[in-house]
Amino acid sequence: MKIHQLRALVAIADTGSVRGAARLINSSPAAITQCLQLLEESVQMQLVLRTPSGVTLTASGQTLLTHARLVASQVTRAHEAMDALRGNTRKRLSVAVTAWVALAFLPGAVARFRARMPQVQLELFEGLLAIANPRLRDGSLDVYVGRQTPGATSSEFTYRPLFASSRAVVARRDHPNAESRSLADLLHLDWLVALDPETEGHASYRMFAQHGLPVPRSIHYLHSLTVAVALLRGTDMVSIFPWPLVELCAERDGLRAVPVREQLDDSMVGIITRTGEPADAASRCFIDCLIETVRAEEWTQAPDIRRAMHSVEILI
CATH class of the missing domain: 3.40.190.10 (Periplasmic binding protein-like II)
Structure with a gap:
């Protein structure tokens, strides 16, 4: 399996067609088709089904897709790490934040982050387990501020508690x-x-x-x-x-x-990242900005947030 073949599979899954995949990764339909054929030969399984409405992944394709996303993400991050050593900061940071933390602290954290890293584009998601965990797992999400999966262990995700509330x-x-x-x-x-x-x-x-x-x-x-x-x-x-x-x-x-x-x-909220993966500068900066926003207590000037925090135990 080659990285460009895995990227082609990810692009097909994201767009639902060979032409769409070609546009997404700036390639040609013929090149995407060839990548897919070689990938199927490599794993000796059919990975996609072609239908009149587009392309769908088989069960085998869905299984490989999870790994393909992670591999593609890790390669991208490796390039970003090398870029950072040359003084070029990454361009996008993906963050999911649970609703009440977003309402109370996200504006302050984002303001701090934008002042320090104006060149980084933020991609923000609603921080629900069903949205955040799959994205953390496949590498398309960098930081999740939210609830830990019930019964989860530290083998896959690293959890840093922030708040406890009823x-x-x-x-x-x-x-x-x-x-x-x-x-x-x-x-x-x-x-x-x-x-x-x-x-x-x-x-x-x-x-x-x-x-x-x-x-x-x-x-x-x-x-x-x-x-x-x-x-x-x-x-x-x-x-x-x-x-x-x-x-x-x-x-x-x-x-x-x-x-x-x-x-x-009780509802426990913390900062969750992938275990064993070095945090890049943008991720570390965002986490620092969020913690600073909580500790700075500027939110005490907003009556609704101050009232909401009466029921919260701050753990940092």
């Missing part, structure tokens, strides 16, 4: 069950929870088992705070938010915490 059940302000005192009163409702791909969402079920309750009849998974807020405001669905997010969103978006007596698990 969580709350959230519903619209005029929800029929807004005054419920027990999770048992909410089991018949539709629940929205963030999907944890590592445990296939089972982590959300454990909350009910810990209190001797059955799993709710209807659990749905979400990948966006915007979607969650829209559904909570307009339906009788309920969800689980870390308390800082409740404080930051409740008044603005017409939501409230349901006063159930059961204690929910």
Whole structure:
């Protein structure tokens, strides 16, 4: 397997066609096709299926794609490391940040980062496990500020804790069950929870088992705070938010915490990077800027953030 062949496979996966892949990596369709043929000969498996609507990867192609992304990313980073030694800083940094940290601290951290590294382009993602972990794993994400995968070990990702906070059940302000005192009163409702791909969402079920309750009849998974807020405001669905997010969103978006007596698990947020991979200058700078923003306490001048931080333990 050659690096240019792996890059061709990644480009095909990202664009869904040979022509699109050629445009993406500034090559020709014939060259992409040849790379793919040689790669399939090398692994002795069919990697793609050609259909009238484009190109899709086979199961074997999907398996190889995970490694191809990581290899391509590592080669790119190796070039960037050599560029840095010559005084040329990398051009892009990809960061995922969980919602309440983004609302409270991301503007200050980005302002600091841009002042120090104005030549670096930022690529920012919503920091949900289902989005961040696959990107960390394949090398397309550099830094994740968010929740650690339940039961995760340090073999794959390095975790540096930042915050600890409690969580709350959230519903619209005029929800029929807004005054419920027990999770048992909410089991018949539709629940929205963030999907944890590592445990296939089972982590959300454990909350009910810990209190001797059955799993709710209807659990749905979400990948966006915007979607969650829209559904909570307009339906009788309920969800689980870390308390800082409740404080930051409740008044603005017409939501409230349901006063159930059961204690929910704490929400831990930290800085997560790939284990065994040297952090480059841009990643180190962003992490430093985020920590400085938290420690500088400029956020105490913003009443909503100050209120949200009353429920947070700062661990740095």
